[in-house]
Amino acid sequence: MNKKTRKKALLTEGKESSVLIRMSIPMAIGILSLFFFNLADTYFVAKLGSKPLTALGFCLPLTLFLMNINLGIGTGATSIISKLIGEEKQELCLKRTIAASYLFLSVLCLAYVFTVLFFLKDIFYFLGAAEDTVVFIKAYLKPWLLGSILLTLLMLTSAILRATGDTKTPSMIMLCAGIGNACLNPLFIFGFYSIPAMGIKGAAYATVLSWGIAFIFALYLLQKKSGLLNFKSFKGATFFKDIKPVLKVGLPAALSNVLVPLSSSVLTWFLAKEGEVYVGAFGIANRLEPIALVVVIVLTASIVPFVGQNWGAGEIKRIQRGMLFSFKFVLIFEAVVALLMLISSPLICQVFTTDLPLRESLETYLYLVPISFGLQGVAMLVTSFLNAFQKPLLASLIIIIRLLLFQVPLAFIGIKYMGAPGVFLGKSIAGLLSGLVALLFYHFVIKEKLLEQNKSNQS
Structure with missing residues (x-):
């Protein structure tokens, strides 16, 4: 296990209560940032009128479904990766597990996105959305879904960072993403100078852009702090063996x-x-x-x-x-x-x-x-x-x-x-x-x- 990773395997040392509190305080900031993220979208879209706000409500089950899948797979990744770090061995296995997790979750996300896009109208007519509401739903959900691969990869990267014992970095990244989303929302929704007013579609673009920037920083910091990213270690022949414990x-x-x-x-x-x-x-x-x-x-x-x-x-x-x-x-x-x-x-x-x-x-x-x-x-x-x-x-x-x-x-x-x-x-x-x-x-x-x-x- 390299020195970068070993520095983060600190959850086996110190008073248990102190370790858990130290991990939890920055994580609380990250969780509250997620609430702020959703609140910002709702607040600014509400200013467009009741129909766009209703459309946002109809989108919620589909967006929450993907987030819950990401959280579940992220829990599996955190569990397996943290155990491998605690054992202080099998570094190649650790890196292969991380690479396999990125590939699996990316494919799963894309499969979900294209399935929902294909059946988009049918889903919302079944849920009881009116024709004029579906117009707003499509305007918001299409860019949100196409950009959701960035959310998926961001959530997995945050889970891996937590597995190393670092809860501060992903929390601060989510805080910055939440603030960025709140700042971009009015610019993209209502327009500003050369930025055209995009309405409810602008809320989706602001969210996706915030995810993208946050993911790039998270990926960079994960590699800098732990050195665990090595996609060259990925082997197609061992993919199912590597991803099986996570799943x-x-x-x-x-x-x-x-x-x-x-x-x-x-x-x-x-x-x-x-x-x-x-x-x-x-x-x-x-x-x-x-x-x-x-x-x-x-x-x-x-x-x-x-x-x-x-x-x-x-x-x-x-x-x-x-x-x-x-x-x-x-x-x-x-x-x-x-x-x-x-x-x-x-x-x-x-x-x-x-x-x-x-x-x-x-x-x-x-x-x-x-x-x-x-x-x-x-x-x-x-x-x-x-x-x-x-x-x-x-x-x-x-x-x-x-x-x-x-x-x-x-x-x-x-x-x-x-x-x-x-x-x-x-x-x-x-x-x-x-x-x-x-x-x-x-x-x-x-x-x-x-x-x-x-x-x-x-x-």
């Missing part, structure tokens, strides 16, 4: 990620039967929830390289201490968040709407759901822990249990007996129960790994 973790993670928006769609369908006001409240709540869970999200991203490197180095006890710290921190932090959301719920509702029924619906959500964020966060941590240990089916099972076994049935029962508040209550109970189930999964897997290490030490 073993990445594909189940990607497929389980896709369940989240699907489950949310089912709950939206339930609420629509009770009235649009509840759908509106649920929509606002879905934008608030990621912000309330941002600490959990960054910790889950930090857990994968932390577990991977320490597993590769044989430091199972260190992993156990890191996970216990993460559980305690998330439970305490999210308890405070839930209390603050409960106390400030009237103020939060006033910020988003002046409509009284909508405010009352949102307040009901804020009373019932945030109490589950702590144990829901534990479930998210255990999912990352299992992915890092290359147990993707168990990780996917936790998500399936939460969404399909608990959330959808409990929401169905809730709406039958309590109306719309029953959906919120069902979602809350599902979060609590999934956290308890996840803790059982964690207990059995960490016990198994400790026994394996003891046997290895004795022999």
